[in-house]
Amino acid sequence: MAAIVTRFPPSPTGALHLGGARTALFNWLYARRMGGRFIFRLEDTDVERSKQEYTDSIIEAMKWLGVDWDDGPFYQSKRTEIYLSFIEKLVQTGKAYYCTCSQQTLEEKREQALKTGGKPKYDGLCREKGLPKTADAVVRLKTPLAGKVVFDDAVKGTVAFSNEELDDLVICRSDGTPTYHLAVVVDDITMGVNTVIRGDDHLSNTPRQIHIYQALGEPLPLYAHVPMVLGPDKKRLSKRHGARSVLEYRDMGILPQALINFLVRLGWSCGDQEFFTANELKEKFNLESIGRSAGVFDPQKLLDINGDHIRAAKVEDLLDGFRTFASKQGLATKDDTFDLAVIETLKIRAKTLEEMAQKAAFYYTDKVDYEQKASEKFLTPQNRPVLEAVVEALDGLDVSDLKAQEAAFEKVMEKTGLGFGKIAQPVRVALTGSTASPGLFEMIAVLGGETTIRRINDTIGQIKA
């Protein structure tokens, strides 16, 4: 059996969004799983809407996700001659013909047909005219008038379309450029693509493309039409649903492996397993377990799985990302040892890298900002002696020794007659400004004895007697 060849062919008319990213992932994973090849191609035949900046951002997104391709990127805009030769061949063999119907006439006919409840399809006016090539002529494919197109889709099963539903589609525009259907088919044929995994919005385009394959006498690829990704309102994902671009998720502090995990699990399953690494996916992904119905994108679940991936990651692997977000928030991070220790205390508490950096702010500040509620509740005159006792107990102590810290706090408990919680909270607020933070001992160990004592003394100084 021939090696599997898949491809991801976005059109650079916008950024890479979640739906597209999932399609890319499926194709990539399937090629990897089958030991095949994965091709990356840019369908930029729409000169009006295609932009270089979109191409750049799509590539950036692919790289960020770690989706590597074996061939490409290919640009359709550079392959015009190839398409033209195929179009020529189709005309030559009588499988296609020139058509001079004006766009306006066509548009009117379409509207008329829609109004009277008919099918808005081309009426085949020029089909048998044998028109010569002229400046404003388009080329249309001669679609079979009867019979049906039947194909076995890897996710939808057997799908059939009656040819009577289809019309003679334009394969070459009057300006001489090929249309989408022609270009895709020619590309897939010439690039050896034999497995087409794409959104099921293409399902009804498939019979048209099959006709092109057949007119060319080429074998069909295996089709796998995956269901759409919908927004929370059950509508197709679009700009209205908030953050769309893959890169925006990166900028929110989502880990690429988490986004991959999330996206693949949206529409594909492996029993009850929820957590996957990319490598695991390369071994397990298959076409059979792709679901048949559309799925709603749930940001909450993305956050949750991202938290799982943060927790599963080694602190070293989180370092760069953490620093990016920390500096974005104006934090001056320190040396590796310190920052790594910070991450260690925060990784089970953060759903995103952004959140982690926010929670880390107190580690890097000189002046702690006390939350008003926390301050009112815990930085009270009654707690002043407690804080003084803590300073005394911690003075000169090696705080990296958690056992020693514990012993020191026990001394404070004895001296004040208070439970640990009563002592910990004021200290926590003094150190972080907040009532919620990492564990007291681990935090003090990271901060160091000197900083800890200085902060508590600062606090004591601010408590009104």
Added chain:
RNA sequence: GUCCCCAUCGUCUAGCCCGGUCCAGGACACCGGCCUUUCACGCCGGCGACAGGGGUUCGAAUCCCCUUGGGGACGCCA
């Protein structure tokens, strides 16, 4: 309008192909509780679904039909 696709908890899904082990399992969210120095993590428990109607069958979430609902396509866009 026509054609195509789809239909299990609010959401992602397992189960469906090869009917009985499913008065339907897991996860997110939500609600309790435990753990505990706070928060979080973790653990335990709760809430919560086979769209409706007909068949077929001893028996249907699983097979068939219809209805309804949702999505998609119908371009000299991709």
